[in-house]
Amino acid sequence: MRHLLLILLACGLLGLISGQYAWALVLGLGAYLLWHIKQLLRLHHWLRTRQPDEAPPEGYGLWGEVFDNIYHLQRRDQRVRGRLQAVIDRVQESTAALRDAVVMLDADGNLEWWNHAAEQLLGLKTPQDSGQTITNLVRHPGFKEYFETGNFQEPLDLPSPADDRKQLQFQITQYGNREHLMLVRDVTRLHLLEQMRKDFIANVSHELRTPLTVIAGYLETLLDNVEDVNPRWLRALQQMQQQGARMQSLLNDLLLLAKLEATDYPSDNQPVAVDLLLLSIKNDAQALSGSRNHRISLEADASLRLKGSEAELRSAFSNLVFNAVKYSPEDSEIRIRWWGDELGGHFSVADSGIGIEAKHLPRLTERFYRVDSSRASSTGGTGLGLAIVKHVLLRHRARLDISSVMGKGSTFTCHFPLQQLNRRN
Ligand code: ADP
Numbered sequence: 001m002r003h004l005l006l007i008l009l010a011c012g013l014l015g016l017i018s019g020q021y022a023w024a025l026v027l028g029l030g031a032y033l034l035w036h037i038k039q040l041l042r043l044h045h046w047l048r049t050r051q052p053d054e055a056p057p058e059g060y061g062l063w064g065e066v067f068d069n070i071y072h073l074q075r076r077d078q079r080v081r082g083r084l085q086a087v088i089d090r091v092q093e094s095t096a097a098l099r100d101a102v103v104m105l106d107a108d109g110n111l112e113w114w115n116h117a118a119e120q121l122l123g124l125k126t127p128q129d130s131g132q133t134i135t136n137l138v139r140h141p142g143f144k145e146y147f148e149t150g151n152f153q154e155p156l157d158l159p160s161p162a163d164d165r166k167q168l169q170f171q172i173t174q175y176g177n178r179e180h181l182m183l184v185r186d187v188t189r190l191h192l193l194e195q196m197r198k199d200f201i202a203n204v205s206h207e208l209r210t211p212l213t214v215i216a217g218y219l220e221t222l223l224d225n226v227e228d229v230n231p232r233w234l235r236a237l238q239q240m241q242q243q244g245a246r247m248q249s250l251l252n253d254l255l256l257l258a259k260l261e262a263t264d265y266p267s268d269n270q271p272v273a274v275d276l277l278l279l280s281i282k283n284d285a286q287a288l289s290g291s292r293n294h295r296i297s298l299e300a301d302a303s304l305r306l307k308g309s310e311a312e313l314r315s316a317f318s319n320l321v322f323n324a325v326k327y328s329p330e331d332s333e334i335r336i337r338w339w340g341d342e343l344g345g346h347f348s349v350a351d352s353g354i355g356i357e358a359k360h361l362p363r364l365t366e367r368f369y370r371v372d373s374s375r376a377s378s379t380g381g382t383g384l385g386l387a388i389v390k391h392v393l394l395r396h397r398a399r400l401d402i403s404s405v406m407g408k409g410s411t412f413t414c415h416f417p418l419q420q421l422n423r424r425n
Contacts, residue, residue: 003061007032039063101184107177109134109147121184123162137161143170157187167191202258205251212251216244253384256315260391266309271422274338274347275300277310281318282336285325292330300338305422306345308396316392319385320349320412326381328353328409345416352409361402365390396420
């Protein structure tokens with residue numbers, strides 16, 4: 001501003017001397033404009049050719065300030081960028097040093113970044129695999145299904161695609177724009193321990209079976225001839241036989257559980273006629289009820305079949321129906337239903353028995369969990385029935401729903417997904 005005033009003053013003076021005000025003004029403003037254009041060109045040249053730390057050219061007045069301000073802005077930008085880069089480097093260094101694999105995937109499941117552990121655990125190769133779809137590299141059908149379903153609440157355990165002696169646990173989190181962060185842990189040790197536990201139980205149960213059969217056999221013979229031996233022993237022998245039978249059913253249930261745990265899916269996947277299966281279970285339940293005379297009703301959609309193992313489904317459904325008989329008073333009503341809708345297939349058993357307190361419901365499917373142990377021994381239950389039901393349902397992709405009101409009754413419902421159904425017309 002000061003410069004402009006000085007120039008105008010000089011032009012005024014020149015006009016006064018020469019008498020040509022207009023020309024003097026044109027001359028003065030022209031020179032002023034030329035000077036500005038020159039400064040602009042210097043700025044342009046500096047911006048285009050400058051080196052990272054090169055200071056701006058000397059400028060005068062307003063241009064000097066513009067040069068300096070641009071220079072400061074650039075310096076500040078550089079510092080912020082430097083700090084961000086340092087943070088990124090640290091994050092990358094620390095994730096690279098992690099023993100767990102970290103893999104970043106885009107919304108479609110294509111690989112964007114992974115750490116060193118991912119190369120060892122999953123066999124990813126840098127840089128060839130960049131941009132590849134994860135399901136092409138981890139080629140397990142279980143992983144494909146897990147990834148495509150998009151329900152990552154529970155982690156997934158699978159053998160490593162790079163080394164099948166290793167067992168991995170996959171945990172996926174979705175963030176930002178549906179991108180995925182996948183963490184993979186080596187859980188081989190835990191898996192081996194778990195396997196040892198399962199094998200131990202299966203072996204012990206198996207080994208106990210033979211001695212128990214021998215004892216039960218002799219007890220039966222003794223009971224048949226108790227008059228010859230000593231009639232006073234009758235009660236003791238009867239109790240021994242009863243407890244022996246309990247032990248036998250306990251071992252059978254333990255072996256069945258071990259068998260169910262050995263694989264993830266039933267080997268059989270044939271459509272099962274649930275209505276016929278339920279009819280035979282209903283007849284068995286009526287026999288179990290005997291003189292207690294439960295009124296058992298069955299409503300089943302005969303056209304709706306369920307893909308899976310008939311033997312496993314029979315043990316799950318019969319456990320639920322027999323429980324209803326065991327835990328409801330005589331002459332009470334038990335409703336068995338099998339129906340389908342747009343959500344899938346549903347099997348339910350509703351009794352009007354003693355009911356279960358809400359606080360027990362979440363733990364009911366645990367092994368040996370009993371609401372009331374004194375009652376359980378009188379019903380002859382093993383405490384493994386609902387654990388078996390849970391395992392069978394898990395293998396058929398189904399879930400168990402329990403609702404109960406104390407003193408009014410309980411309803412156990414199994415929900416099967418549509419893909420397990422087969423409708424016969
Ligand atoms: P159990 O062999 O003892 O019946 P389960 O695993 O089948 O073992 O059941 C666990 C517990 O759940 C039972 O001890 C019983 O207290 C309770 N329970 C199961 N079904 C019912 C039912 N229909 N009504 C009331 N209580 C039930």
